[in-house]
Amino acid sequence: MSAGLILQSLVAGASAGGVYALVGLGYGLIYRMSGVLDFAHGDLVTAAVFAFLLFVGGGQAVALTGIAPPVLLGGAAVALGLTALLAVAVQRVAVAPFLARGSAVGWIAATVAAGLFLRALAGLRFQAESYTVPEILPVGSIGHGGVLALPGGGVVEVRALVVLAVAAIVALAFDRWLVASRTGRAMRAAAEDEEAARVCGLSPERLRLVAWAMAGLLAALAGLLVAPSRPLTLDLGVVLGLKGTAAAVVGGLGSARGAVLGGLAIGIGEAVLTTLFVPALHLGALNLPQLGPAPALQDVGPLLLLVLLVALAPRLVSGAAEPLD
Amino acid sequence: MKSVGVWRQSFSDLRAWALADHVPWLGAAWLVLVVGILAAGNPALTSTAAQATYLLIALYALQWLVHDTGQPSLGHAAFLAVGAYATAGLRLRFGMDPALATLIAVIAAGACGWILGWGATRLRPAILALMTWAFGWTVFVAIGAFPEVTGGVAGLPLLGPLSVRIDLLGVLTRFDAAGHLVLGTVLLALVLVMYRSAQMSVIGRGWAALRDGTSLATSLGYDVPSIRRRTFALAAMTAGLAGSLGAQLLQLVDPTLYSPVRSLDLFVAVLVGAPLGFLGPVAGAAVISGLPYLVDRGFEAAGLPLGAGRELTAAALVVVALAASVTFQRRRRRQPGTAPAAAPRPRPAAPVSVRSGSALLEARGMELRFGAVAALAGATLTVRAGEVHGLVGPNGSGKSTLLRCIAGTLRQDTGNVTLSGTSVDHLGEAGRVAAGIARTFQRTAVMPHLDLVAHIEVGVRERRRHAHALQALLKTPAYRAESLAVRRAALDLVEMFGLGPFAGAAPDTLSSGRQRLLQMATAVATAPTVLLLDEPSAGMSPDEIELLHAALSELAGAGLTIVLIEHNMRFLASLASTVTVLDQGAVIAEGSPAEVARDSRVRAAYLGTVPVPG
Numbered sequence: 001m002s003a004g005l006i007l008q009s010l011v012a013g014a015s016a017g018g019v020y021a022l023v024g025l026g027y028g029l030i031y032r033m034s035g036v037l038d039f040a041h042g043d044l045v046t047a048a049v050f051a052f053l054l055f056v057g058g059g060q061a062v063a064l065t066g067i068a069p070p071v072l073l074g075g076a077a078v079a080l081g082l083t084a085l086l087a088v089a090v091q092r093v094a095v096a097p098f099l100a101r102g103s104a105v106g107w108i109a110a111t112v113a114a115g116l117f118l119r120a121l122a123g124l125r126f127q128a129e130s131y132t133v134p135e136i137l138p139v140g141s142i143g144h145g146g147v148l149a150l151p152g153g154g155v156v157e158v159r160a161l162v163v164l165a166v167a168a169i170v171a172l173a174f175d176r177w178l179v180a181s182r183t184g185r186a187m188r189a190a191a192e193d194e195e196a197a198r199v200c201g202l203s204p205e206r207l208r209l210v211a212w213a214m215a216g217l218l219a220a221l222a223g224l225l226v227a228p229s230r231p232l233t234l235d236l237g238v239v240l241g242l243k244g245t246a247a248a249v250v251g252g253l254g255s256a257r258g259a260v261l262g263g264l265a266i267g268i269g270e271a272v273l274t275t276l277f278v279p280a281l282h283l284g285a286l287n288l289p290q291l292g293p294a295p296a297l298q299d300v301g302p303l304l305l306l307v308l309l310v311a312l313a314p315r316l317v318s319g320a321a322e323p324l325d
Numbered sequence: 326m327k328s329v330g331v332w333r334q335s336f337s338d339l340r341a342w343a344l345a346d347h348v349p350w351l352g353a354a355w356l357v358l359v360v361g362i363l364a365a366g367n368p369a370l371t372s373t374a375a376q377a378t379y380l381l382i383a384l385y386a387l388q389w390l391v392h393d394t395g396q397p398s399l400g401h402a403a404f405l406a407v408g409a410y411a412t413a414g415l416r417l418r419f420g421m422d423p424a425l426a427t428l429i430a431v432i433a434a435g436a437c438g439w440i441l442g443w444g445a446t447r448l449r450p451a452i453l454a455l456m457t458w459a460f461g462w463t464v465f466v467a468i469g470a471f472p473e474v475t476g477g478v479a480g481l482p483l484l485g486p487l488s489v490r491i492d493l494l495g496v497l498t499r500f501d502a503a504g505h506l507v508l509g510t511v512l513l514a515l516v517l518v519m520y521r522s523a524q525m526s527v528i529g530r531g532w533a534a535l536r537d538g539t540s541l542a543t544s545l546g547y548d549v550p551s552i553r554r555r556t557f558a559l560a561a562m563t564a565g566l567a568g569s570l571g572a573q574l575l576q577l578v579d580p581t582l583y584s585p586v587r588s589l590d591l592f593v594a595v596l597v598g599a600p601l602g603f604l605g606p607v608a609g610a611a612v613i614s615g616l617p618y619l620v621d622r623g624f625e626a627a628g629l630p631l632g633a634g635r636e637l638t639a640a641a642l643v644v645v646a647l648a649a650s651v652t653f654q655r656r657r658r659r660q661p662g663t664a665p666a667a668a669p670r671p672r673p674a675a676p677v678s679v680r681s682g683s684a685l686l687e688a689r690g691m692e693l694r695f696g697a698v699a700a701l702a703g704a705t706l707t708v709r710a711g712e713v714h715g716l717v718g719p720n721g722s723g724k725s726t727l728l729r730c731i732a733g734t735l736r737q738d739t740g741n742v743t744l745s746g747t748s749v750d751h752l753g754e755a756g757r758v759a760a761g762i763a764r765t766f767q768r769t770a771v772m773p774h775l776d777l778v779a780h781i782e783v784g785v786r787e788r789r790r791h792a793h794a795l796q797a798l799l800k801t802p803a804y805r806a807e808s809l810a811v812r813r814a815a816l817d818l819v820e821m822f823g824l825g826p827f828a829g830a831a832p833d834t835l836s837s838g839r840q841r842l843l844q845m846a847t848a849v850a851t852a853p854t855v856l857l858l859d860e861p862s863a864g865m866s867p868d869e870i871e872l873l874h875a876a877l878s879e880l881a882g883a884g885l886t887i888v889l890i891e892h893n894m895r896f897l898a899s900l901a902s903t904v905t906v907l908d909q910g911a912v913i914a915e916g917s918p919a920e921v922a923r924d925s926r927v928r929a930a931y932l933g934t935v936p937v938p939g
Contacts, residue, residue, distance in 0.1 A: 035451070036451075037451050037452070037454070037455050039454075039455075039458060098647075104449070104450050104451050104454075105397055105450065105454075105596070108399070108450075108451060108454045109589075109592070109593070109643045109646065109647060110643065110644075110647060112399065112458070112589055112643065113589075113639070113640040113643035113644060114640070116586065116589070116636040116637070116639050116640040116643075117636070117637065117640040119633075119636050120634075120636035120637040121633075123630055123633035124629060124630065124633045127630045127633075234632075238462065238585075239462070245455070245459070246459075299466045300463060300466055300467045303459055303462055303466060304463050306456075306459045306463075307441070307456060307459045307463055310448070310455065310456040310459070311440055311456055
């Protein structure tokens with residue numbers, strides 16, 4: 001396997017991993033703030049992308065080029081804002097009432113339902129099998145039609161580099177915000193000990209809403225970054241959401257830096273799996289039956305990893321186990 | 326408004342009736358219905374009925390998992406998928422005998438459940454739900470990702486109907502829709518009989534303990550990890566069987582039947598049916614089958630996409646289910662005073678007394694570090710048989726840690742624990758309960774879904790010898806006699822701990838002091854030789870402390886050995902014959918309460934030393 005191909009899959013993997021990290025950051029933040037797993041998180045990603053399409057194309061098939069940049073950026077802003085609001089709505093409607101009653105089954109079922117509801121709403125307006133999403137940033141004009149040559153013979157899409165850069169900047173900013181800002185500190189305090197935070201004059205309820213809104217923003221950003229690269233279906237978000245969950249879980253659910261590392265690990269892992277490992281299997285003397293197109297493993301792999309991690313190594317997930325007596 | 330009241334009343338009546346033991350009548354009604362459908366000979370109707378029986382089989386297994394053992398499975402359709410696809414794969418690729426293929430598929434589904442249950446041992450319900458939800462999506466995504474194996478969206482055809490060949494008898498049975506209906510009915514009856522009888526047996530008590538918190542269950546001697554693995558595997562196998570047979574009935578493995586939305590439907594069916602108890606899955610099945618059908622027709626008429634309709638329906642169903650469970654979930658609280666009459670107390674229920682005076686429990690050289698903190702630094706505790714032994718010390722001195730190590734909840738780094746001269750270090754928490762070491766927690770923990778007597782009976786489980794599923798089902802004389810004895814013992818304990826006036830109440834409606842009394846009574850019910858109590862009087866009112874004092878005195882008088890962490894020195898001094906004082910993980914004094922109170926090191930540990938000015 002050539003060094004160029006390895007570098008190529010590493011860059012592509014890190015780029016995908018950056019997106020998972022964004023989803024995982026929000027997911028982990030919600031978990032840390034209130035011990036809630038947001039089963040609707042992936043559908044927030046979906047909602048963001050369809051909100052963007054709705055703004056840009058009014059629900060019709062969207063041309064890939066020729067849309068004025070201000071419209072694209074406006075659409076992105078609307079999608080981000082709307083998703084933050086949707087996330088807050090999920091918290092208020094599907095989580096808070098059940099959290100107050102101490103009914104875990106309640107908020108589990110309600111967040112799943114909220115996710116389905118969002119998907120169904122999008123599905124009512126967007127009835128085709130899949131949609132294409134225009135690039136928001138002008139990445140196609142750089143290099144040879146948006147592709148750069150890598151040293152060693154590989155190639156990389158400019159958009160992968162841009163996505164990686166945006167994800168890295170946002171993740172770093174998020175981390176700084178959580179560590180250094182007033183709100184970030186208050187949030188970490190409230191996550192640590194709600195009662196003590198209340199005594200200090202903080203409002204855990206308000207901070208929780210901020211956390212949900214922030215998670216919604218991150219989810220929307222992840223969706224907008226990834227959507228132009230592939231046909232958009234209603235299932236995009238769920239799978240992305242679960243991969244983000246996997247990233248958060250690999251990084252020890254609730255830790256921001258852990259989620260970023262987890263996202264990168266999963267992104268690179270699946271890229272290596274699909275571009276290097278699976279073809280090697282097919283080419284080798286093993287003569288395995290055709291396992292289907294390599295990209296298929298890209299989705300199944302991380303999901304399976306999530307299931308097995310939680311099933312076989314629950315200690316990795318902080319707070320997953322019941323408290324010791 | 327009046328009609329709502331009437332509806333509600335009739336619902337309550339129906340519910341009360343279903344919760345009472347009318348199951349045989351319902352079974353008979355179902356049989357009549359099946360015979361009627363068979364006699365009508367309408368293939369479509371027969372096929373639908375057969376599908377319904379398979380759905381019910383899967384739902385009862387899920388109800389058991391969710392309600393009886395408290396493990397929310399949000400990916401149950403995936404187990405059905407494993408059963409269906411494994412059957413189809415084995416039959417199509419290897420031309421395997423249908424019955425054998427079905428069997429292997431069931432085992433494959435069970436294996437998936439076993440692996441998921443492996444991690445479920447100490448997981449909070451929410452994480453468990455996440456794991457099963459992710460499993461459901463993994464299977465669904467895999468179905469789409471490997472069309473060569475799974476047939477993709479088109480699904481897989483099955484070659485020929487399910488057939489069973491019994492070579493010895495020279496019989497070959499092919500199953501048409503009617504055959505499936507009969508098979509499904511027989512299997513459903515089997516599943517229900519097993520479910521019901523297990524529910525009434527000691528096994529069911531184990532579920533109840535598991536549902537309300539694994540720590541408490543473990544402290545009462547239940548091997549929680551193995552119960553969880555087994556329940557998950559069994560529920561998955563049942564679902565796999567339903568999936569396999571359902572696919573063979575349809576002659577098609579249809580991927581839409583195994584989507585995560587379908588998983589949610591199944592979960593919702595169980596939630597919706599919850600207020601109806603044993604009848605729940607029937608009602609749930611009707612709702613999740615009927616409503617989508619109506620919505621489909623509506624969406625078809627309006628020219629809207631059916632997929633969105635299914636999702637909207639599923640979401641709406643969740644709302645209905647949650648509303649139903651919020652309205653009806655809280656069981657009616659029985660009023661205090663409706664307690665069953667306590668049996669006359671022939672003798673204290675206190676268990677075996679061991680020859681007093683000799684060392685019964687010893688923990689030697691116990692060391693345990695948490696990172697840089699030495700929680701235990703060589704503490705040694707010797708408890709003689711029949712004594713009440715106090716354990717005191719300032720906060721953070723390692724008292725609770727020592728008790729947890731003795732009970733097996735924590736493992737010491739070095740040191741060893743012996744009971745009657747035999748090491749118990751190799752035993753887990755549950756094993757030590759069986760060996761005779763019972764413990765209560767520092768926090769208050771009760772099982773809210775059982776009344777007081779049933780709560781205490783959970784503790785007796787390990788002593789029961791005649792309450793296996795079959796005996797429970799047949800209500801054998803030995804089972805009845807033992808049940809009566811257990812009930813008497815539990816009532817005795819209710820009286821001993823002064824809980825008589827509350828015997829019919831739900832445990833979580835009691836004051837926290839009374840909850841702690843209940844917790845202790847349940848621990849005593851495990852018939853320990855040593856009872857470890859972690860601050861039993863914390864948060865108790867004066868009259869509750871009196872009750873506690875009386876109960877402990879009675880137990881001690883009957884020869885039970887008790888180790889007691891206590892801050893209330895007057896309370897301790899009136900009970901304990903020996904007191905051990907811990908500070909910073911080591912023993913600094915030991916002796917009678919009076920001796921210990923005079924010890925200067927003890928005073929220093931509690932009050933601090935005054936630095937000499939200079």
